[in-house]
Amino acid sequence: MRETPLCDMKKGEYVMIKRLAAENTLRRRLEDMGFIEGTKVRCVRISPAKDPKAFLVRGAVIALRNEDSKTILGVKLP
Secondary structure, eight states, X not given: OXXXXXXXXXXXXXXXXXXXXXXXXXXXXXXXXXXXXXXXXXXXXXXXXXXXXXXXXTTEEEEEOHHHHTTEEEEEEO
């Protein structure tokens, strides 16, 4: 299946995280927030300007800028 960055998700879609393309501090911060390989993520809100987007991750809603969410890659779930 094709990997999709979280910044391309539409409201209500689910993905399973496959990998993080971020490095160093950003990678560690994303992992600390729960963006870990194998985690199911749902896009729950999109701002009117399309940036940032809010994601439901392990029971918490986390808003990320597109600049950061493009480094999280996953496969879409039905």
